[in-house]
Amino acid sequence: MHQSLDKKMKKKILLILVLGFAFGMIVSAQKHKVSQEQEMINQYFDLQYKQGDSAGAEKVRAKILKKFPRGKFARRQEAEGLARLQGEEFFAAADKFRKDFPVADFYKAPDDQGFVYVNFYNGYIRALWSQKKYDKLKEVLPECEFGMVSDLYQHSVMWLVQKAPTDPREYAEMSKVMLDEMIRKAPVWVDMYQTGQKPYRSxxxxxxxxxxxxxxxxxxxxxxxxxxxxxxxxxxxxxxxxxxxxxxxxxxxxxxxxxxxxxxxxxxxxxxxxxxxxxxxxxxxxxxxxxxxxxxxxxxxxxxxxxSDKARENLTREVMQGMMEEDYPAFEMESIRGGKVKSADFKKDEIVVLDFWATWCAPCIAAMEGMQMAVNKYQTDQRVKFYFVCTQDARDDARVGRVFQRKHLDSQKMEVLYDHAAPGKDEPDAVYRSIIKGTSGIPQKAVLKNGKVRYIAEGYGGSPSGLMDEISAVIELLKAE
Incomplete structure (x- = not known):
């Protein structure tokens, strides 16, 4: 009885050893295959970019593609080749790439070329969207990880919503498809770049x-x-x-x-x-x-x-970061209403809010709603003035008027001034550059008092009431001095 058990046990042990050896051989062979391809890739790049031997590099390239037709080098070559194609030829080649190098294989066994798939799918699904190939887009989206779909949503749907207003009924169905795909994928993070670092926001x-x-x-x-x-x-x-x-x-x-x-x-x-x-x-x-x-x-x-307490704390922190006390040179600017506005005419303890914007700047125009709210709040306060300085932009009263009409802004309350070019310069941004240092970005808010710049803030956070609160907080701080 014991001898029979011993024989069975020996057979099991022998089988385990054989299987383990076989598995080790397979893994070793795979590693050798990968390392062999990588060695040839290194040789190719050395010849092509270090030695400048294009002919030699081309020979190595041909060998790699022949020996490893589904390897990482072939994958990258085929993906990069898509950039030279257009129209239906591009879409046909893109489908071939999906078949030759399924992204599902990458998800199962990631390597250091996740960027190839990110670049490919970002370009491919944007092209499908722009050509309104929605059925094909619905087919492809399940292959994309969260970041790819997010990129498409930002550059297609959100563009139409926030920067190029379009009847949402034209794209609501497709935007729901994208969002539903993101809902399914949000819980699973795929490290496409193999950094091991998750994004700041989940x-x-x-x-x-x-x-x-x-x-x-x-x-x-x-x-x-x-x-x-x-x-x-x-x-x-x-x-x-x-x-x-x-x-x-x-x-x-x-x-x-x-x-x-x-x-x-x-x-x-x-x-x-x-x-x-x-x-x-x-x-x-x-x-x-x-x-x-x-x-x-x-x-x-x-x-x-x-x-909320959190909102108050955030507002206080943001405002205090922008507070300062710096001199600015005297200036004067032409008003859309005629005449000029001169800094020399600002009264003692008067608080002057300058909003630097341009008719071509979408965030500047979006921020106007919040600035209108701030203007309305202080319209009866004689100590507070608002000016909307059109900078880095040619004077065009009609274009300014169209912006105000489209955004339903009150031109009677919101006076527009025009920045001008400095001597010997072409760009109409002299006043902007005399007050705003170290950047050329707009929108910019600058608050002046008694010959000093007391506050500067760049950009727009997207909340009209938030912007009103920000400007109000600065004004109240300066009034309390």
């Missing part, structure tokens, strides 16, 4: 912003229930902390469906984060006026009380 956190954008698209398409379903995917404590226009779309969807109590909560939630459009701000004021029992004596106090 894919789930990035998804929240896209959900708010999609809410805007669906609400504008009249799909109110679906709009709510996307916004409700965002965690409750982060829901109103993404996108001001998304907050407005959520509020409007609730109102359209008769959910007025929830709509009122959405207003207050948006105010708590400081992400409100001017329309939401007006709706909040209307809501306050209708309250039979006022939570605060005035609307301004009510609005301030809604802001």
């Amino acid at each position: 894919q789930e956190q990035q998804l929240w912003y896209y959900l708010a954008v999609e809410t805007e698209i669906l609400a504008k398409s009249g799909q109110y229930q679906e709009a709510l379903s996307y916004m409700d995917r965002i965690p409750a404590d982060e829901r109103f902390n993404q996108y001001a226009q998304g907050n407005q779309a959520y509020y409007e969807s609730l109102k359209a469906l008769g959910r007025n109590d929830n709509a009122a909560k959405a207003l207050e939630g948006s105010a708590s984060t400081g992400l409100m459009t001017s329309d939401l701000f007006k709706a909040l004021r209307g809501h306050y006026d209708e309250l039979s029992s006022k939570p605060k004596p005035t609307f301004d106090e009510y609005f301030a009380s809604l802001k």
